[in-house]
Amino acid sequence: MSRTAGSHGPATLAAIRKAGLRLIYEHGYEALTLRRLAADVGILSGSLYNHIKTKQDLLFTLVRNHMTDLLANLDQALAGLDDPVAALAAFVRLHVTYHMERRYEVYIANSELRSLEPENRATIVAMRERYERQLIEILDHGVAAGRFRVADTRVGAFAIIAMLTGICTWYRPDGPLGPEEIVRIHTDLVMQGLAG
Amino acid sequence: MSRTAGSHGPATLAAIRKAGLRLIYEHGYEALTLRRLAADVGILSGSLYNHIKTKQDLLFTLVRNHMTDLLANLDQALAGLDDPVAALAAFVRLHVTYHMERRYEVYIANSELRSLEPENRATIVAMRERYERQLIEILDHGVAAGRFRVADTRVGAFAIIAMLTGICTWYRPDGPLGPEEIVRIHTDLVMQGLAG
Amino acid sequence: MSRTAGSHGPATLAAIRKAGLRLIYEHGYEALTLRRLAADVGILSGSLYNHIKTKQDLLFTLVRNHMTDLLANLDQALAGLDDPVAALAAFVRLHVTYHMERRYEVYIANSELRSLEPENRATIVAMRERYERQLIEILDHGVAAGRFRVADTRVGAFAIIAMLTGICTWYRPDGPLGPEEIVRIHTDLVMQGLAG
Amino acid sequence: MSRTAGSHGPATLAAIRKAGLRLIYEHGYEALTLRRLAADVGILSGSLYNHIKTKQDLLFTLVRNHMTDLLANLDQALAGLDDPVAALAAFVRLHVTYHMERRYEVYIANSELRSLEPENRATIVAMRERYERQLIEILDHGVAAGRFRVADTRVGAFAIIAMLTGICTWYRPDGPLGPEEIVRIHTDLVMQGLAG
DNA sequence: GATGAATGAGATTTCATTCAT
DNA sequence: CATGAATGAAATCTCATTCAT
Numbered sequence: 001m002s003r004t005a006g007s008h009g010p011a012t013l014a015a016i017r018k019a020g021l022r023l024i025y026e027h028g029y030e031a032l033t034l035r036r037l038a039a040d041v042g043i044l045s046g047s048l049y050n051h052i053k054t055k056q057d058l059l060f061t062l063v064r065n066h067m068t069d070l071l072a073n074l075d076q077a078l079a080g081l082d083d084p085v086a087a088l089a090a091f092v093r094l095h096v097t098y099h100m101e102r103r104y105e106v107y108i109a110n111s112e113l114r115s116l117e118p119e120n121r122a123t124i125v126a127m128r129e130r131y132e133r134q135l136i137e138i139l140d141h142g143v144a145a146g147r148f149r150v151a152d153t154r155v156g157a158f159a160i161i162a163m164l165t166g167i168c169t170w171y172r173p174d175g176p177l178g179p180e181e182i183v184r185i186h187t188d189l190v191m192q193g194l195a196g
Numbered sequence: 197m198s199r200t201a202g203s204h205g206p207a208t209l210a211a212i213r214k215a216g217l218r219l220i221y222e223h224g225y226e227a228l229t230l231r232r233l234a235a236d237v238g239i240l241s242g243s244l245y246n247h248i249k250t251k252q253d254l255l256f257t258l259v260r261n262h263m264t265d266l267l268a269n270l271d272q273a274l275a276g277l278d279d280p281v282a283a284l285a286a287f288v289r290l291h292v293t294y295h296m297e298r299r300y301e302v303y304i305a306n307s308e309l310r311s312l313e314p315e316n317r318a319t320i321v322a323m324r325e326r327y328e329r330q331l332i333e334i335l336d337h338g339v340a341a342g343r344f345r346v347a348d349t350r351v352g353a354f355a356i357i358a359m360l361t362g363i364c365t366w367y368r369p370d371g372p373l374g375p376e377e378i379v380r381i382h383t384d385l386v387m388q389g390l391a392g
Numbered sequence: 393m394s395r396t397a398g399s400h401g402p403a404t405l406a407a408i409r410k411a412g413l414r415l416i417y418e419h420g421y422e423a424l425t426l427r428r429l430a431a432d433v434g435i436l437s438g439s440l441y442n443h444i445k446t447k448q449d450l451l452f453t454l455v456r457n458h459m460t461d462l463l464a465n466l467d468q469a470l471a472g473l474d475d476p477v478a479a480l481a482a483f484v485r486l487h488v489t490y491h492m493e494r495r496y497e498v499y500i501a502n503s504e505l506r507s508l509e510p511e512n513r514a515t516i517v518a519m520r521e522r523y524e525r526q527l528i529e530i531l532d533h534g535v536a537a538g539r540f541r542v543a544d545t546r547v548g549a550f551a552i553i554a555m556l557t558g559i560c561t562w563y564r565p566d567g568p569l570g571p572e573e574i575v576r577i578h579t580d581l582v583m584q585g586l587a588g
Numbered sequence: 589m590s591r592t593a594g595s596h597g598p599a600t601l602a603a604i605r606k607a608g609l610r611l612i613y614e615h616g617y618e619a620l621t622l623r624r625l626a627a628d629v630g631i632l633s634g635s636l637y638n639h640i641k642t643k644q645d646l647l648f649t650l651v652r653n654h655m656t657d658l659l660a661n662l663d664q665a666l667a668g669l670d671d672p673v674a675a676l677a678a679f680v681r682l683h684v685t686y687h688m689e690r691r692y693e694v695y696i697a698n699s700e701l702r703s704l705e706p707e708n709r710a711t712i713v714a715m716r717e718r719y720e721r722q723l724i725e726i727l728d729h730g731v732a733a734g735r736f737r738v739a740d741t742r743v744g745a746f747a748i749i750a751m752l753t754g755i756c757t758w759y760r761p762d763g764p765l766g767p768e769e770i771v772r773i774h775t776d777l778v779m780q781g782l783a784g
Numbered sequence: 785g786a787t788g789a790a791t792g793a794g795a796t797t798t799c800a801t802t803c804a805t
Numbered sequence: 806c807a808t809g810a811a812t813g814a815a816a817t818c819t820c821a822t823t824c825a826t
Contacts, residue, residue: 012806028310030226034800046802047807055800111307114224151381152373159385162362163355170354177348185347189355193389205788230817239790245818246789401809420702422618426796435811438798442810447796503699506616543773544765551777554754555747562746569740577739581747585781600785622821634823635786643821 013051015041020058025104029059029115059112060120066105067127070098074134084142088194091135092187095164100179103168110165132157139194148194160190209247211237216254221300225255225311255308256316262301263323266294270330280338284390287331288383291360296375299364306361328353335390344390356386405443407433412450417496421451421507451504452512458497459519462490466526476534477583483527484582487556488575495560502557524549531586540586552582601639603629608646613692617647617703647700648708654693655715658686662722672730676782679723680775683752688767691756698753720745727782736782748778 019040023032034055038045052058077094081087099106109128113121135157142148150156164186171182215236219228230251234241248254273290277283295302305324309317331353338344346352360382367378411432415424426447430437444450469486473479491498501520505513527549534540542548556578563574607628611620622643626633640646665682669675687694697716701709723745730736738744752774759770 026310028224028226030224031311033798035798043806044808045800046809049801049803050806114222115227151377151384155373155378155381156385158362158366159359159382162365163359165362166354166358169358177351181347182351185351186355188347189352189389192391193385195388195391208789229815231815240792241817242792242819243790251817404810418702420616420618422616423703425794427794436813437796438813439811441797506614507619543769543776547765547770547773548777550754550758551751551774554757555751557754558746558750561750569743573739574743577743578747580739581744581781584783585777587780587783597785621819623819631785632787633821634788637822637824638785 012041012043016048016051016058017062021062021104021108024059024062024108024112029055029108029112056117056120059108060116060124062105063109063112063116063124064127066102066109067124067131071127071131073098074131078134084138084145084147085191087138088142088148088190089187091138092160092164092190093183095161096167096183096186097179099165099168100171100173100182103171106165106168132161135160142194150194156194160193163189208237208239212244212247212254213258217258217300217304220255220258220304220308225251225304225308252311252313252316255304256312256320258301259305259308259312259320260316260323262298262305263320263327267323267327269294270327274330280334280341280343281387283334284338284344284386285383287334288356288360288386289379291357292363292379292382293375295361295364296367296369296378299367302361302364328357331356338390346390352390356389359385404433404435408440408443408450409454413454413496413500416451416454416500416504421447421500421504448509448512451500452508452516454497455501455504455508455516456512456519458494458501459516459523463519463523465490466523470526476530476537476539479530480534480540480582480586481579483530484552484556484579485575487553488559488578489571491557491560492563492565492571492574495563498557498560524553527552534586542586548586552585555581600629600631604636604639604646605650609650609692609696612647612650612696612700617643617696617700644705644708647696648704648712650693651697651700651704651712652715654690654697655712655719659715659719661686662719666722672726672733672735673779675726676730676736676778677775679726680748680752680778681771683749684755684771684774685767687753687756688759688761688770691759694753694756720749723748730782738782744782748781751777 016037020032020037023037023040032055034048035045038048041048052061074091074094077090078087081090109124113124116124136153139148139150139153139156143150143153167182167186177185212233216228216233219233219236228251230241230244234244237244248257270287270290273286274283277286305320309320312320332349335344335346335349335352339346339349363378363382373381408429412424412429415429415432424447426440427437430440433440444453466483466486469482470479473482501516505516508516528545531540531542531545531548535542535545559574559578569577604625608620608625611625611628620643622636623633626636629636640649662679662682665678666675669678697712701712704712724741727736727738727741727744731738731741755770755774765773
């Protein structure tokens with residue numbers, strides 16, 4: 001059951017995705033060579049094609065799976081929350097937590113959009129817009145209810161997402177701040193920033 | 197009276213930099229081909245080497261020039277401002293304005309750090325840290341003076357910079373919001389977010 | 393049953409080495425293009441890299457293999473020969489025979505030394521000096537025994553080697569003189585030239 | 589009248605030839621770049637074309653001038669010498685001396701034959717054959733007169749020339765042996781080698 | 785007679801991908 | 806399902822050479 005002599009079956013695909021994730025995060029999609037990826041998995045580059053369709057397809061699959069997860073998690077986190085303040089807090093918590101735990105996926109989904117072929121990019125952009133729209137709606141509700149004050153909820157949503165997404169460029173699991181502290185700091189910044 | 201469609205001398209270098217900036221912004225450094233760059237400038241790819249040393253050197257020069265300008269502008273913008281609130285406002289205004297006016301440079305300086313060779317990257321990272329440090333110091337002063345409240349000024353500075361930098365991913369000069377509005381929205385978010 | 397005109401596996405490497413040898417002999421290392429080499433082998437130039445590391449490595453391998461063979465043959469030819477006259481005769485016979493049979497390798501090992509990168513060159517020069525030293529020692533023994541007369545054995549050895557090596561610039565297998573005659577002529581010249 | 593600001597007139601051509609000679613000797617014709625040559629002379633590569641026609645023409649001129657000189661010197665050295673022994677001694681002295689004093693030219697004339705275009709090569713090969721023929725005739729006379737013994741005068745001549753030409757691969761003006769000693773050693777080797 | 789900039793060809797090398805074994 | 810070898814395209818960069826200034 002060891003991986004020494006190459007992985008078997010689905011295990012190899014999982015290994016490819018894991019290594020691909022890390023390598024794209026570290027060097028970028030264009031700079032990733034399939035030879036390098038294969039070497040990290042312990043096979044030759046030709047053998048990759050027993051598991052993936054193309055390099056582009058690997059990227060697309062990684063990003064789409066990530067976005068699917070993210071959206072599902074968001075739906076779950078917001079379920080039943082009518083209060084815009086509570087919803088915003090839940091959004092921030094989910095986003096921050098997610099971006100610390102899965103920073104490779106998150107980083108790639110943002111930075112490699114331009115490496116996706118048009119059709120694939122359109123799919124991902126649509127998913128991303130669904131995500132953004134949920135935050136915009138929370139802000140709209142909050143503003144309507146007099147709980148938030150922001151001149152343009154769309155710009156405000158972008159600003160919040162950009163701020164929170166920035167975490168994955170500096171966060172390290174072994175850094176000085178624990179996840180809860182990081183969640184708190186950012187929740188405070190967002191909540192006060194919008195305070196009516 | 198030039199001899200071909202392309203321009204002569206310094207004009208060619210300027211054209212190379214301008215086209216390079218746009219192409220790297222659009223496709224990324226790795227995906228940029230010198231053939232394409234040369235074609236956009238109106239010369240053959242080999243002729244690029246009368247003006248640049250290598251592709252890497254072009255990237256480095258673009259990013260370094262940008263960082264140099266940015267730091268100089270920041271120094272000027274903060275000169276004589278002792279009040280942390282005024283300093284923070286100046287910082288936000290400069291950063292936002294700069295990121296709207298020169299979003300290609302800004303985007304590249306952030307996204308192509310990993311495409312820089314180690315030595316070049318170290319140079320840029322050092323410049324970027326000088327920039328970040330100025331904001332951290334403003335926050336430190338503000339916290340010490342009881343004007344700002346933030347649990348960790350370093351994390352706060354990163355969050356602010358990330359938020360403001362996000363502008364260059366969606367801003368379009370012909371969009372619905374004018375520069376002054378965008379400055380105001382972000383200044384409000386930041387100021388309130390830190391309000392003591 | 394191969395799939396193209398080119399051969400498979402080890403046969404391709406052998407074909408590359410053989411064609412490389414001839415082409416370097418004919419045009420020189422710098423003037424050899426990998427496109428031409430690949431064409432002669434019946435593959436595309438990129439395919440060469442399934443078999444060789446770099447062009448430089450191909451040259452180095454060819455020269456090193458040759459020197460290794462030459463030294464091994466010399467050791468064998470001189471084994472058990474204590475008499476300096478017999479040893480010198482054996483040396484001349486080996487060298488002349490070798491330079492007729494493998495004149496491509498011999499010529500390249502001499503003419504392309506300067507095309508080797510410093511480290512590779514050092515390796516080959518060391519092997520070449522081991523070869524020369526054996527002749528110098530034969531001459532030293534012969535002079536000590538009063539069998540040879542030469543003012544400087546090092547210069548004498550160089551002169552002999554230069555003379556014998558010259559053969560590979562004019563020898564053709566289908567020329568008027570057979571190998572044995574050529575061996576005899578040169579043996580006479582050397583033996584008499586050193587006669588005490 | 590300094591060379592600092594670039595040479596004037598014929599001085600520049602002389603500088604080009606001198607630098608070209610050394611650079612071709614050191615790196616080979618194919619490996620010589622005109623940029624490097626121009627840099628050594630102190631001009632830009634485009635300016636070379638005010639003095640030479642092409643790179644190939646520079647090589648040809650260098651080699652032809654050398655061969656012309658060599659043949660003229662040989663004619664002079666052999667003038668009036670009817671005795672084959674005396675003639676051979678004169679040939680050896682001239683060749684050895686020449687190969688020590690002008691080893692760059694000599695080395696290039698031998699090693700870069702294959703870099704000459706067909707027509708140019710034919711010219712040089714013809715000159716070289718005139719040179720060889722003179723030695724062959726000396727040997728023929730000596731054999732006919734019973735003064736030399738060699739089975740094939742053509743092969744004997746090639747062997748002698750190869751031996752003597754080898755000097756320019758190891759000779760250094762500041763080496764342990766003076767010119768006269770080197771002449772003597774080689775004269776002895778040749779004379780005894782042919783002794784009847 | 786030197787310069788600076790262009791050309792156009794071509795060099796080595798790398799890459800994603802395919803496929804017979 | 807992995808391998809080894811091939812393809813074909815393309816990439817960066819260099820070179821000799823030309824020519825307006």
